[in-house]
Amino acid sequence: MTRRAIRATRGWLGSADAVLDDVLVAWEGGAVVEAGPFRPATGADEVLEVDGFLLPAAADRHVHIELADPAAVLRGGVTAVRDLAWPPERIFPLADLSEVPSFDGPLIRAAGPMLTAAGGYPSVAPCAPPGTARAVDGPEEAAAAVRELHASGAAAIKVSLNADEGPTPGDAELAAICDEAHELGLPVVAHAQGRGQVDRALGAGVDELAHTPWTERLSDDTVRRAAATLRIVSTLDVLGHGRPTPELATALDNLRRFRAAGGRVAYGTDLGNGPMPPGIHLRELALLLEGGLEISEVLAALVRAPLQPGAPADLLVVGGDPFERLAALGDVRLVVRGGRLVDAVA
Ligand SMILES: [Zn+2]
Structure with a gap:
């Protein structure tokens, strides 16, 4: 060779x-x-x-790749991405295709649809095409959905705990999702939004948060427990797109305390959600520094x-x-x- x-x-x-x-x-x-x-x-x-x-090279652990230009993402230094919510019939074939060496884009790993409750986020989100959300009713159906996604090639299971924008899966569904995913060796990534949702994720054994929590200041106890068990995917710049906002300030405060408690942070941008350059996103890196990471930690969070x-x-x-x-x-x-x-x- x-x-x-x-x-x-x-x-x-x-x-x-x-x-x-x-x-x-x-x-x-x-x-x-x-x-x-x-x-x-x-x-x-x-x-x-x-x-x-x-x-x-860099890896972006939170993207919606069909809302971006994969070739430009690759040329901007990102050789691997994880797509966290897209219709399964579109994202899993694209993820397969991305494994071919001639594919002009990053290697794509995908979660497929976000598991949610009937009428829950993101089934009503304007930028999410039909199929981005999959409603599950009852623990059996939730576990079956996880098995089906695993068989389709999912690299992670994404669950919506967005109490600000509709109903969320109940505790029984959430526990069934986590148990089944862990049985199959898949991490569970939660979109936690609204009061108490990070604590629910912690209680169920969720492995990652898809965003630095931004809707409430987490208690020190929650931060400590999160740092012991969870990884946070940063997605800080999406909270302001270059402008200071109260949401960004809350997220930075949570991230600083999470980091100080020894929590693990991964670079992720939520690419596709609002205006954002393809490739390595410098504002996200700068915000990770503001969030209490040393330069060497920012780089470690960034690389594949x-x-x-x-x-x-x-x-x-x-x-x-x-x-x-x-x-x-x-x-x-x-x-x-x-x-x-x-x-x-x-
Ligand atoms: Zn996203």
């Missing part, structure tokens, strides 16, 4: 904080075989030498996976050192997805 490599003047491999001078990453097929300081005898058939900063043997060969070269200036991630010079060099990066 052909072994390809990129040698860059500087880089970060995604695990330790160390920034290396003269770094080399080599891969065969779609997987990394070597990553570290440059050494002459790499065994690579082709070495591309670039002047720039190399790092793992550290570059090490066996990891996906998904990497970027950008124009500067993001540890010095996060905005360097807006200057993407080169993208490799699954071992394939993406051409025509603007």
Whole structure:
């Protein structure tokens, strides 16, 4: 198998904080075989030498990819996305297609429809096409829906706990969804909106929140319990699109305390929900800093996976050192997805 490599003047491999001078990453097929300081005898058939900063490519853990341009997302440095709510007959075939190396976009993993109560969010949301919501009535039906989504290739189960915009699944349905999903090895991601909904998610064993909670200031006790069991997908910029808002201030306050309590945060933008650039979203990164993450933590939250043997060969070269200036991630010079060099990066 052909072994390809990129040698860059500087880089970060995604695990330790160390920034290396003269770094080399080599891969065969779609997987990394070597990553570290440059050494002459790499065994690579082709070495591309670039002047720039190399790092793992980004993953966006909350998108609605059909509302965006997948090719532009990829060229903006994001090689993997997770679609959190879309009609199953549209998103699962697209996710399958995205696994083909010639697909001009990121690798797509999908939750399919959001499980909700009859008439609940997002069945009435204006930007959600029919099928984005799936109502479940009773724990048996809820568990059956989870099994069906798993069989369709769902990478996660999304559940709507939006009490501000309609009825939500009851506690019995919620428990059945979590139990069945965990039985099948799938994480449960909740849209928690409205008073007490984060506590309901915690009580049922939800694994992730699709958004930093923004509708109420969480109690310190809730924050502590959340930090021990949940991952939060950030989606901060969608709360203001560049403007300060009370919702954003509440979310930042919750995130700071969640982070201080040791909670895990993943980068996610809710791409497709309002005006937002495709690719790495610099305002989201800046808000993660405001939310109490160090630069190294922001970068760790952003990348798909550290570059090490066996990891996906998904990497970027950008124009500067993001540890010095996060905005360097807006200057993407080169993208490799699954071992394939993406051409025509603007
Ligand atoms: Zn969303």
